[in-house]
Structure formats: C-alpha cells, structure tokens
Amino acid sequence: MRKLFDFLYRRRTFAIFLGLEIVCIWLIVSFNQRQNADFLNSSNALSAQVATGSQNVSDYFDLVEINEQLMLENERLQAELRDKIAFADSLDVPTETYLVKGARVINNTFRRSTNYLTILGGEESGILPGMGVISTSGVVGQVKSVSNRYATVYSLLHPKMIVSSTVKRTSTNGSVQWDQETYDIASLKYVPRHIGLKVGDTVVTSGFNSVFPPNINVGVVSEVNLEDHMTFYEAKIRLSVDFTSLPNVFVVIHENKLEKDSIEAL
Amino acid sequence: MNRINIREQIFNCIALLFIQLPLLYRITLGDRIFGFFYIGFLLLLPFKVSRPYLLLAGFSTGLIVDVFSNTPGIHAGACVFVMYIRDLWLRIVIDDTEELTNINHISLKKTGFILFVFPLVFVHHVIIFLVENGGLHLFGLLISKAILSALFSFTIVFVLNYLIVPKARRI
Incomplete structure (x- = not known):
C-alpha cells in the first residue's frame, strides 16, 4: 500500500512538472508573435x-x-x-x-x-x-x-528585425538582418549579382515601409562574397549605431x- | 533532523535573487559571459521541501526574472526543469541524505557543493541559451557561452554562500 502511495506521489510531481513546462512553452510561443501589449515584458x-x-x-x-x-x-x-x-x-x-x-x-x-x-x-x-x-x-x-x-x-540585434534598405551608391534595395553573432555586424541580403557591390558602400533605409524615414544610416558594407552559383550577394555590413x-x-x-x-x- | 534555517534562506533570497534582478545582463564579462546566479537561490532551498513546492518556487522565480529580461517562459522553463531534477541529482551525488536539511557549503562539504551545484547551473544555462538562440546554429558560440557563464554564475553562488554561511557555525 505504501508503495502505491509513493508511486502516486511521484506521478503528482511529474504532472505538475509537465503542466508548468507546458505553460512555459505556451508563453515562449505566444511572446514570439511580432507585436503584443502583454504585461510580461520589460515595459511593465x-x-x-x-x-x-x-x-x-x-x-x-x-x-x-x-x-x-x-x-x-x-x-x-x-x-x-x-x-x-x-x-x-x-x-x-x-x-x-x-x-x-x-x-x-x-x-x-x-x-x-x-x-x-x-x-x-x-x-x-x-x-x-x-x-x-x-x-x-x-x-x-x-x-x-x-x-x-x-x-x-x-x-x-534581434533576428526578427528585417530592415528594408538601399545601397546608397547604386540605389539597389536589399534587406538588413542580424545574424546573431556580434553586436556590430549584420547581413545585407537580396542584393542581386549584377550590381557592383563594393566594400565601403553605405547602406541606408529605403523608406519603402512607413517605419523608418528614407536615408537613415544602417551601416557600411564590410565584406562581400559572390560565388558563381549565387543569385544574390552574401554581404556583411558594419552597423553605424554603436549599441554598446x-x-x-x-x-x-x-x-x-x-x-x-x-x-x-x- | 535539523531545522530549516530561515535566516539563511532569507539571505540567499536577497543576495542571489534581489541583487540579480537590476543587474540582469548588466554583469557581463567579455561578450559571452552572463551571470544568472539567481539559480543559486533555488538550488539552495532546503532539502526537505516537497517537490511540488520546489517546482512552483522555480516557476515563479523564473517568471519574475523573465519579466526583467523580455523572455517570458525561457527562464521559468529552465528553472522548473532544474528544480525537477534537483533532488534526484542530490541523491546521486551525496551518499548520506538522511540528515540533510539546509544545503550549503558546510553540510555538503566543498566537493559535494561543487558536484551538486555546478552541473545544475550548467544545465540551466544551456537550456536558456539554447531556447533564446532558437536552435542549434552557432553551436560553438552557444556552448562556449554556456560553459563560461555557468562557471561565472557558479563562482558567484559559491562566494556568496561562503559569506552568508560563516564557517565557524555548526549545522
């Protein structure tokens, strides 16, 4: 009989454990929606x-x-x-x-x-x-x-932030997204290969969405990579804002x- | 059986949890060492507390920390997991748990304390960095972050425990 109670008791702990973990997973998932006015964050x-x-x-x-x-x-x-x-x-x-x-x-x-x-x-x-x-x-x-x-x-510096940007010299559009490595480098994506992208080009916001005005600095191209099979450049930019x-x-x-x-x- | 030392628990709570909150992500060494030493408060809760309460304590502490770090669920989930395996792990590491009530560097001895606390701190940190990172990409960065941060947090817990529980006192 005692063994049975022991068994039930252990199951109860496990059930609470599972329940709490499910609540946590639900919180993580629901927080990942883009925008919410939920009180569980630092503007609380x-x-x-x-x-x-x-x-x-x-x-x-x-x-x-x-x-x-x-x-x-x-x-x-x-x-x-x-x-x-x-x-x-x-x-x-x-x-x-x-x-x-x-x-x-x-x-x-x-x-x-x-x-x-x-x-x-x-x-x-x-x-x-x-x-x-x-x-x-x-x-x-x-x-x-x-x-x-x-x-x-x-x-x-959040992987969900994608900024619509323009390479200033050639007026080509692309997207800037952080690649989770260091706080001063991000990726510049979707710049097509026929553009002569160079190290040192300035990247600014495009102003196509109504979030940022046009011509706000994003960064400067610091690394350009173009292999034969690629449609778009693989470029890194050095961010102009010092987040530190x-x-x-x-x-x-x-x-x-x-x-x-x-x-x-x- | 020993009595639960309330004073020690209150000091643990203040030193480890309440000091952590305003300093979360402000104590960083280099670019990959974070101190999440509030986990020490949970790990050093008395051994005789029943496990459902431990789980609830882990959940609420984690949730408070989450509010400060914009990560609802991540710290809470990691804490609940660590609290679930805490007593099992303690029984594996420490041979004689009959008379154990208060968990500190005297009752566990130095090696016992290290063996008990460090792996759990490491597990907690790995879960947090893994979930926050959202996957296994940048694995090298992830694991080095976890190891270094766990060492850092563990050192803080260890030192604070020495300060809170004076050596001369008999338990």
Missing part, C-alpha cells in the same frame, strides 16, 4: 522602474560620453539648419512628414542572441507598437509593446502611416 511598470533606478546609477559614469554625443548631434543639426536656410525657397515640395520623439534608454542588451531595449516613453507620449526607433547615428530598432510610460523595443553606448534614442512617428498603409493594402 515594476521592472521598468527597477531598470530606471539602475540606469540612473550607471548614467553618472557615462556623462562624458552622453555630452559628447549631444555635442555631435548639435553640430549636425546646426549644419542642417544652415542648409535649410540656404535652400528655404525650394522647400515647398510636399514630402512625407515624420516627427521624432526623444526618449531615454533605461535598459539595453546587445550580447544576447535576441536583444531588446526598454525606453522611457510610452502611450502617454504618443508612442505605439510598430514605430521605428533611430539614434543620432542610425537605425536602432522597432517598438514591440508599450505601457503607459515605458516601451519595449526590438533592437536591430546608446543613452538616448528617437522614436519616429509617421503622420500619414495609416493612410499610406491602407492604400498599399488595396
């Missing part, structure tokens, strides 16, 4: 507050770097302003309008095989899932989910996104 208020606290501490050690980046950004903006003033008359051409919204990064990983950022800024400041995120030096990622005050962002130091980012808000997407869906 509690974990975001903890992240803000620990970021506040480490920010003190990065102040020099942050200042330097802000100065560079100011320089760039100044230069652009001069250009704009010089060509003020020719600016009447209607263009797509993009607004940007600055946000502080409170958590950022770049060494895992799937990477995310958490930023300080959520629904209250008009940030919605699906919006693009850039920094002063280039493409950073795309918003995954938002809470009231925080947002979780797919880093460009990313104190501030900008969320891109595309004003006519809905209109553009709906007309393209027809």
